[in-house]
Amino acid sequence: MKIKNPVLRGFNPDPSILRVGDMYYIANSTFEWFPGVRLHSSKDLVHWKMLPSILDSKELIDMTGDPSSGGVWAPDLSYADGKFWLVFSDVKTVNGPFKDCINYLTTANNIEGPWSKPIKLDATGFDASLFHDTDGKKYLVQQTWDQREYKNTFNGITLTEFDPLSQRLLPQTRKVIYRGTDVKVLEGPHVYKINGYYYLFAAQGGTGWSHQEIVARSKSLVLGTFITEPDGPFITNFDTPDFELQKQGHGSLVNTLDGEWYYASLCSRPWHHKNESAWDPRGWCTLGRETSIQKVEWDSDGWPRVVGGHGGLISVPGPHADKKYLTSKPNNSRHDEFLSSKLDNDWQTLRQPFTKKLGYIKNKKLVLKGNQSLSSLFDVSLLASRWQAFNFDATTKIKYEPYSYQQMAGLVNFYNDKHYSWVFITYNEVTKHRVIEVAQNNNNIYTSFLKDNAVEIPNEIKEVWLKTCIRKDYYYYMYSFDGKDWNRISIDLDAAILSDDYVMQTSGGFFTGAMVGLASVDCTGFELPAEFDYFDYKELDENLL
Incomplete structure (x- = not known):
């Protein structure tokens, strides 16, 4: 072998x-x-x-x-x-x-x-x-x-x-x-x-x-x-x-x-x-x-x-091998419907254990309480797992009812508190509607890409599907209101910003790697929860793209 x-x-x-x-x-x-x-x-x-x-x-x-x-x-x-x-x-x-x-x-x-x-x-x-x-x-x-x-x-x-x-x-x-x-x-x-x-x-x-x-x-x-x-x-x-x-x-x-x-x-x-x-x-x-x-x-x-x-x-x-011990999969694709109250080993949180302070699993749903921003070093409701391939799609379904622009929940690609991006649901206080926004933090320069053109979510839509598509040197986000017809958000992001080598240009801490996951932020302090139905991570064959 x-x-x-x-x-x-x-x-x-x-x-x-x-x-x-x-x-x-x-x-x-x-x-x-x-x-x-x-x-x-x-x-x-x-x-x-x-x-x-x-x-x-x-x-x-x-x-x-x-x-x-x-x-x-x-x-x-x-x-x-x-x-x-x-x-x-x-x-x-x-x-x-x-x-x-x-x-x-x-x-x-x-x-x-x-x-x-x-x-x-x-x-x-x-x-x-x-x-x-x-x-x-x-x-x-x-x-x-x-x-x-x-x-x-x-x-x-x-x-x-x-x-x-x-x-x-x-x-x-x-x-x-x-x-x-x-x-x-x-x-x-x-x-x-x-x-x-x-x-x-x-x-x-x-x-x-x-x-x-x-x-x-x-x-x-x-x-x-x-x-x-x-x-x-x-x-x-x-x-x-x-x-x-x-x-x-x-x-x-x-x-x-x-x-x-x-x-x-x-x-x-x-x-x-x-x-x-x-x-x-x-x-x-x-x-x-x-x-x-x-x-x-x-x-x-x-x-x-x-x-x-x-x-x-x-x-x-390889050394002499026991061929019966074939425990690894051909790739690291995974699907989690949160059937157990205990998180599987792929998930990690930032700096502290996953307790009711951050969220919980109930009725086969992951509930993340709104906590501090993704730039905080303390209470962050982010559940993430590793990028393990250059090309993959990650998808989730979220139910979320924000009533303030300070409330945000969605799908995140994260390196550290200064380098991340996400697609998330928030609230537009002018139109009085929930909207979908894409934002990036690049060495603490935060950019909201859609601004006044954020995607408005119809009132009758209670759940939204979100997806990120990683394509080695760039990635983008998508959304769906039915889980079948997908809409690509026309923002291509440079994947290099989530690399060790980019981060090391400005920081002595460049030792981790890109992560993908689910997050809920509530800067009002009222801890509005977001409910996630599942998480799917699917690795793709580069030769088929």
Whole structure:
């Protein structure tokens, strides 16, 4: 069997891969999206099944007020002493000289929980991982942040012993063990003990086009000097601009029961406008940072090398596979009629759990209370899931009776609080009618496209169908009053505005990916609800468009 990259499509960055027995697990960053830490399982590295996210309550993670692209960074999943260990960062400051973050540890006997109340470890830097040495000692390995303006902010990899009995770090053991190369921006460290060496895998170069993973090793973890792998880096696409996968780097290593080795990495797949160079700019990654898996072999000097070269492969030889474990669908199309009071695993909310504060499911309908705007960092009634394909349609049916222009509900394409668009129902106080409007927030420049020409909804129409059509480099919205005859709203929007690469031009927080979902806003404060009948996400074959 072949591994087809990316294995986890759409916003699934910073993979921490782990094997326990014959089962593999991948944990991914979720940033400001709740629940925290996206989790998948597989028996063959080819087919992946989504599991419930780990940080699924406010007791486990409280992201109230976290900035966009803050929140849960780089979870590290490990297994030792008969239980699962998860280390994660909750980042409270993204932009500016400081990177306020708290590193936590939680454990569970079962991968699906219950997970223990997180223990605060430290705030030295983000991307922390826990290494369980063969002598029973445990160490926190992490990026180290330096706020001083005359220093590089990425100040090496720090090692600190963790005492499992007292459940705390031992600050007196802290030391910097590796400072990387001149590429700098050293982060995402993981340590492995293999054939008498301690191997340190770490990312460099930032999470853009120059992103890479390097490897260093030492005979001693605490007392030794880490030597960087010759003829590196281990993986990068900096010098492979024409390859479909880009930005490979930050990730982790796993071995199979048969002794084979694989590396799970973040990656991106850019597209270009027709008038743009394919090299500069290299493109726009609306699907965010995804997860790829590359096969690894060891050279005669004991260094790991990516099969096919450091740029990696799209189609990778897979390990021995149990063909009965075919859990993934050919694509990620889904249809939700809200038959259960519990949301399925695809849905995420912003910074807080889906409770009655935001909405509820009743009589097979999703009811979203009107809350703060989509630009808020607090109470936002937005239920969203990932763009996982370059071409798809998403549709919903909504019942909504606004009586103020400050009341809005509809279908949203969202990157963060400064970059989103939506088609929504609102109220025109002049004509005294409900209307359909399309608006976009582009780096906090908000534009209402239809204005006085907003589509008037006849009084006898109680429910309205809304649709968004994503076509790689652009997208548009449609509406229907019967669910059969559709009307295209003649506004084509540039999909690049919802990409990592566009957002990074003005912000230090560009780490997520485009999402599509349902929202209800009531700036009057009276919490007018909107009722959604279903949500349909249908991926399309680009060759048939």
